[in-house]
Amino acid sequence: MIDAAERLFRARGYSNVTMRDIALEVGIRQASLYYHFESKEQLYVAVTELEFEHHQKGLQHAIEQDNLRTQLIEAATWFLSQRPVHLLSMLHTDMPCLSEENLKKLSASSHRCIFVPIQEMFERAQKKGEIRQVRSNVLAGFFLSVMESIPLVVAGKELAPELVVNEMIDVIFNGLKP
Amino acid sequence: MIDAAERLFRARGYSNVTMRDIALEVGIRQASLYYHFESKEQLYVAVTELEFEHHQKGLQHAIEQDNLRTQLIEAATWFLSQRPVHLLSMLHTDMPCLSEENLKKLSASSHRCIFVPIQEMFERAQKKGEIRQVRSNVLAGFFLSVMESIPLVVAGKELAPELVVNEMIDVIFNGLKP
C-alpha cells in the first residue's frame, strides 16, 4: 500500500495521482484507503518521509567509504538502484500543495536525510585536503541535481547510466581542461 | 494573457493551475479564455513553446562569445535573468499530462531550443581543443540540471546566485582537485 502510493506519487507527482489510482493498484476500493490514512495529504507525507529515511539508510554504505571518489560512486550507485526521487520536482511542484506544516516537515526531512549526508561527504573531504575549498552546499546541490538529470540524459539512447555517472564524477574531480 | 499563463504554469505546474486562476490573473472570467484558446492543454502548449523559443533567442548572445567559459557564464546569466524554466519538473510532471502528440512536440521543442544550443557550445569547444572529450550530451544535461538547482541551493541563504554560478563553472573547468 505504502509501496503502491510511493510508486505512483513518484512517477506522476502529488496532484496527478488520485486516491482511486492508488486503490486500484493495491486492489481495494478508493474509500478503503481512508481506514488506514486520514487524508491524501497525510498519505503523501507518510510515504515521502519513509522514502527519505530509506535513502538516508541507503547512503550510509556510501558514507563509510574512505575517500570522496568512492563515496560519490557508491552514492550514485545507490540512487541509480532505487526509483528516481525526482527531488527537484517534489520540492517545486508537490510540496506547495501541502499545508504549511507538512511542507516544513518534508523540507526538513529531505534536507536531513538526503542533502546533509552528501554535503558532509564534501566537507570531510575538504578537511582531509582531498579537494579544494568550494561551498559544500553548492557542491551537494550540484551533485544531487546532476543525479536527477541522469535518467533524462540517458533516455532514448543505449547509454549505460553507470557510464554517465563515471564521466560525471571524473569531471567533478578533474574538470574539463584538456 | 500568455504571460499570466506562463507565470502560473511555471510556478505551480500544469495540473496545479486552473483556467480560473489564469483568468483571475488576467482580470477576465474563466470562460472567456476559451475564446482565445481552444483548451487548457492547447494554452499550455502555446505558452510553453513560446517560452522555449524565447530562451533560444536569449541564448544566442551567449553562443556568440568566443570561448566556452564566457559562453557558459553568459548562458547562466541569461537563465538567472529569466523566470526559472524548471525543465526537469516540466518534463517529468507536466508533459505526461498532455496528449502523445503535444508531448512529442514540446519535447522536441525543449531539445531544439535549450538542450542543443548548450550541447553545441561544448562540442565546438571540444573541436577547438578548449576542453577534453566528454560526451557532449552528458555535459549539456549536467550544465542544465545544475542551473535548475541554483534557486534551491540559494534559497533561504543570503548567497548571490552569480557567485554560485561562478563557483560552479570553475568546478566544471578545473575540477575539485586541490
Added chain:
DNA sequence: ATTATCTATAGATCTATAGATAATGC
C-alpha cells in the same frame, strides 16, 4: 458584422464521510 467579453450550466472528476457487511479473534 465582428470581436471580446459575460452568465449559466452540463458533465466529469475527486476527496472524504456515513453506514452496511463480512471475516477474524477472543
Added chain:
DNA sequence: ATTATCTATAGATCTATAGATAATGC
C-alpha cells in the same frame, strides 16, 4: 468485539460549451 473492507453519496472543483450582451469598426 474488532478489523478491514464495501457501497453509496455529499460537496467541491474543473473543463468546456451554449447562448446572451456590449462595444467597436465599417
